[in-house]
Amino acid sequence: MIALCIFLWSLFLLLQACHEPKMLRFARLQKPAWLQRTRALRFVLPPMVLGVCVAERASTAIPVWVATFSVAALLVALGWAGLARYRELLLTTAEVRAAALRKE
């Protein structure tokens, strides 16, 4: 159940990150065109996670809901940092290659 909650939160936070211009700039990404179609999903996911937590055990739903959010946010932050680094290296390599080709 905790794994499912973390997965759903990660999905929500990924969509949230795709909406943040600062995050997109950091990862050198363009705002994807399909993002508009996922607006509803973005708002549905948090209550859906809460529903999963309540269904599992109502008395402990809120702590589990909040704790899984924190872990998912940490995972997305780490993943996004990795993606940004990968894209930075990719673009730097491409620029170096282009410069080398221009010289030739």
Place this chain on the structure above:
Amino acid sequence: MQDTLRTRMGWLHAWVGFAAGLLLFCVFTSGCLAVFDTELTRWLQPEAPPQTAAFSPRSLDHVLPAVHDLLAQGEKPFVTLPSARDPYLRLEHHDGHEFLTVPYNPQTGERLNVRATAGGTFFYDLHYTMRSGVYGETVVAFAGLALLLTIGSGIIIHLKGLVSDLMLLRPFAARLRAWLDVHVVAAVVFLPFILLMAYSGTFIRARTLFPPVSYLASLENAFRVSAPSAAHRPEKPAVPIPEAFPPLAPLVAEAERTIGAGQTGYILFQPQTILVSRTDSSGPLLTREHVDFSPVDGHVLRHVLLPGAITHTEQVLKGLHYARWTGVGMRWLYFLSGAMGAVMFASGSIIFLMKRRRQSGERIMFRIAEGLAIGSVVGLPMGALAFFWANRLLPISLPDRPLAEGHVFLAVWVLSVVSGMAWSLLGRPLQGWKIQLFCLGGLGFFLTPLDLATRPGVAFFHVPTVFAATDLVALFLAFVSFQMARRL
């Protein structure tokens, strides 16, 4: 206006945060270890077999002679029943610092031959008293208040970028930027947990902050209690102890008729009563409901369940703070959140020093502050790992073994502070950080080989989870330490 408020809050956040942060780092680190106190006790007593037979209530009677002995010594022994978390029957008592435990076979009641250890509750005592009794408890309670202040000022400082910077982590940016990101991500993302822990922890220790007698008398009392470092000497009971206790199985069955089947957690023995209490794992409401029996003939004396809204509020906050109701998954979430709280304090302290190094790096106070930061941020985890090493390397027949483990922990921690301070005062703090990080990495990395070499009956392809998890966390800590030392 807003800028002024932010600037003022920045000052408050930095100074209060640094002053209390080094202590709070220790509180959070020991707290996240204390979440797994029972599991760590199992790691620290490797002789106990990983698999045990099913619990038989008749086995309880085999523990009674040992209970009688402890009562005669003036202790307050209690028996913890087997659970999904811990398969043994355990006889425990508090020695003034931690709960010393002796495991018993849950089916036969036979005492298991294991080494004496301070166990995982060592970190529990460290968490809320810093092993300094009431005096330490007061200091930690005030640090909790400082934490609430730091959180409030931190929220005001970071209000503008609270959502946009929520997951912005740039580890490959400039050093100060990278540390700031680590600090913000750890603090903002885990803010609900940190706030809950700060509030509930301070609430639980409210009696220390607002004593029923005057502050002066309370402080005087605190010093009087914590000053002598002599061993804990329990008072002899004034009431005579019964020669023989009634069989415990019918008492447990009777209690379960009131508090629910399978809800019994532990049995506390006092000269005048036997308390059969509800398990802490039954839910976040830590009621500690109990049924009391006569120790002479076993008849029911009373059923105690405290009512009232204020009591329930206290029970919920205690339940959420102690996290004894949690399963394995939630326990790991608590552990991770506590670890991220510690990362928040460590990164905050490092940022504080980095920002002031150019202007005040030569000042003696700055050097002392950096020495203390080294001793706290690296020294405490080193001490904790040394505690695990001591558990496996100290002779099993050593008298006062639990105390010796604690002394090793303290010695390594003090050595780390002294060494950090020396390097800092010599004007080479980076050297101090690096050496200690490498030492920490070494202690963590070699814990697995040590575990494999000193655990009786170890089989490489059948590693019980508690051992594997402890070793893997130590390995991960070693990896992070080596990486940090390399990148300094």
